[in-house]
Amino acid sequence: MKEVAPFESFGEIVEYPRDALVFGLAPGGTVVVWIMNRSENAIEAGRYEAGPYNNEKSSYSQWVDEYLEKEGEHLRDNGIKLNGW
Structure with a gap:
């Protein structure tokens, strides 16, 4: 918010x-x-209730697995850049 x-x-x-x-x-x-x-x-900008979580493999988990297959070696060798975001 720009207002002081x-x-x-x-x-x-x-x-x-x-x-x-x-x-x-x-x-x-x-x-x-x-x-x-x-x-x-x-x-207070918002108040939320989380939904139940099931441990089944989600499409997000599948996407992460595919990404790690493709880029995992690079991440293991170079790590994740944590500054300058």
């Missing part, structure tokens, strides 16, 4: 944009999403 949100820091009021997206995961499958710059001014 005020909060108190070391006795002064400062203003920064809400630039953090935070996910809260709770037992039972509840997922809550907030956007904030500090916890005092968080805005």
Whole structure:
């Protein structure tokens, strides 16, 4: 969010944009999403309930297996680039 949100820091009021997206995961499958710059001014963006998961092979798992067959050697040799995204 581009609009600034005020909060108190070391006795002064400062203003920064809400630039953090935070996910809260709770037992039972509840997922809550907030956007904030500090916890005092968080805005709840959404609340969701996860569906049941079965352990059967999904199309996503099949896609991952196919990708690893094709690119697995390169990943083993070079790893995954974790910076500069």
